[in-house]
Amino acid sequence: MAYSEKVIDHYENPRNVGAFDKNDPSIATGMVGAPACGDVMKLQLKINDNGIIEDAKFKTYGCGSAIASSSLVTEWVKGKSIEEAAQLKNTQIAEELALPPVKIHCSILAEDAIKAAIEDYKKKHAN
Amino acid sequence: MNHFELFDLPAAFNLDAADLQQRYRKLQQTLHPDRFANGSQRDKLLAVQRTAQLNDAYQTLRNPLLRAEYILQLRGLDLAHEQTTLQDPEFLMAQMEWRERIAELNDWEEIDAALRDLAVESRDLQSELEQQINAEQNEAAANSIRKLKFMLKLEHELEEKSE
Numbered sequence: 001m002a003y004s005e006k007v008i009d010h011y012e013n014p015r016n017v018g019a020f021d022k023n024d025p026s027i028a029t030g031m032v033g034a035p036a037c038g039d040v041m042k043l044q045l046k047i048n049d050n051g052i053i054e055d056a057k058f059k060t061y062g063c064g065s066a067i068a069s070s071s072l073v074t075e076w077v078k079g080k081s082i083e084e085a086a087q088l089k090n091t092q093i094a095e096e097l098a099l100p101p102v103k104i105h106c107s108i109l110a111e112d113a114i115k116a117a118i119e120d121y122k123k124k125h126a127n
Numbered sequence: 128m129n130h131f132e133l134f135d136l137p138a139a140f141n142l143d144a145a146d147l148q149q150r151y152r153k154l155q156q157t158l159h160p161d162r163f164a165n166g167s168q169r170d171k172l173l174a175v176q177r178t179a180q181l182n183d184a185y186q187t188l189r190n191p192l193l194r195a196e197y198i199l200q201l202r203g204l205d206l207a208h209e210q211t212t213l214q215d216p217e218f219l220m221a222q223m224e225w226r227e228r229i230a231e232l233n234d235w236e237e238i239d240a241a242l243r244d245l246a247v248e249s250r251d252l253q254s255e256l257e258q259q260i261n262a263e264q265n266e267a268a269a270n271s272i273r274k275l276k277f278m279l280k281l282e283h284e285l286e287e288k289s290e
Contacts, residue, residue: 031219032212037271038280040222061226069258105210 004098010068015075018057020044025041025124030117034109039066041072043113051082058113065103069093069110076113076118084120129201135149138201142258144189151185192275195256195268198273206272213273222277229284238289245285249278 003011019042020027028045039062047057056074058065072093077085093099093107131138134150158178163171187193196206213219217266226244252275259268 029216031216031223032214033219033222033277034210035206035213035276036210038277038283040219040226040277042223057201059223061223108210109212112214116214 003068006072006097007064007068007099010071010097011064012066014058014071014098016055016057017059019059020057022095028117028121028124030113030115030120032109032112032116034062034066034105037062037066038106039106039109041061041066041070041109041113042068043110043117045077045085045114045117045121047082053077053080053082053085057114062109063103063104063106064101066109068097069099069106070113072096073110073114082118082121085114088114098118129221130197131256133181134188135182136188138196138198140191140198140257142188142194147185147189151181154181191253191277192272195260195272198260198271198272199265199269202263203263204269206269213270213277215270218277222281225281226284229281229288232288234283235289238285242282242285245278247282249275249282252278277285 012038020029022029022044026047028047030043030045031041032043039060041058041060041062043058044051044056048054056077058070058074060070073088076088088111090104090107090111093110094104097107099107129138132153134147136142136147155178158174158181161182163174164209166174171172187197187249221262226242252271256268256271256275259265259271
C-alpha cells in the first residue's frame with residue numbers, strides 16, 4: 001500500500017518521541033490499543049496550571065499510519081487548552097495524512113489517546 | 128445454516144478438535160468434485176459453493192479465537208468489523224513492555240523464553256475467555272478476545288524475529 005508523503009515524513013522523522021514521568025502531577029498519560037491490528041499507543045501531555053498543553057510526547061508500536069497519527073497529534077496539541085485538544089477529531093488527522101479507509105482506525109486511535117490522556121489528567125486533579 | 132449446525136455440533140466453545148476434523152473430512156467427501164463428474168453444471172457449481180462454505184466453517188471453528196468470535200457473533204455481538212479502541216491501562220502497559228522486550232531480543236534463547244512466557248499468558252487469557260463464554264458473559268468475553276488479538280500480534284512479531 002502506498003503511504004502519503006506526510007505519513008512517510010512523520011514515520012521517518014517522528015516528532016516528540018519519548019516519555020515523561022507519569023507520576024508527575026502535570027503529566028497526563030493516555031494509553032490506547034487497537035485490537036484489530038494490535039497497535040499500542042501511549043500519549044503523554046504536559047499541562048500547566050492554566051490548563052494549557054505545554055509539551056507532548058508519544059510512543060507507538062504499530063504501522064506507519066499509527067506512528068504518523070500520533071506524531072502529528074503531538075504537534076497539534078501543543079499550545080492548545082485541554083478543551084481545545086478534546087475537540088480534535090480523527091477525521092482531521094485522517095485528512096491531513098491522507099489516510100486510506102483501511103487506516104482510519106489509526107486516526108481513531110490517536111483521537112482516543114488524547115481523550116484518554118485528558119481523562120487521566122482530570123482523574124489526577126479531581127480534588 | 129450456521130457453522131456449528133453444518134457440523135451437527137452444539138454452539139459451544141469447548142470442542143474436540145479431532146472430532147471436528149473427522150466431521151470435516153466426511154462432509155468434504157460428500158462434496159468431492161469426482162462425485163459430480165457426470166452431474167449438471169448447476170450441481171457442480173453448488174458443490175463448489177458448499178465446499179467453500181465448509182472450508183470457511185472449518186477454519187473458523189478449529190481456531191479457538193475465531194470460534195469464540197463466531198459464538199459472540201451468533202449472540203449478536205460483532206467484533207470482526209469493530210474499530211473501537213481498548214482502554215485498559217494496565218493491560219496496555221504490559222503490551223508496551225512486551226514490545227520493548229521483543230525489540231531488545233538478541234538470541235535464540237531469549238526469543239524462546241519470550242515465546243514460552245507469551246504462551247503462558249495467552250493460555251491464562253484463553254481459559255478466562257472459555258469461562259466467560261460458557262457463563263454467557265458476552266461483554267467480558269469480547270474484551271478477552273480483544274486482548275487475545277494483541278497477544279496474537281505479539282506472537283507474530285516473535286515469529287518474525289525468529290525467522
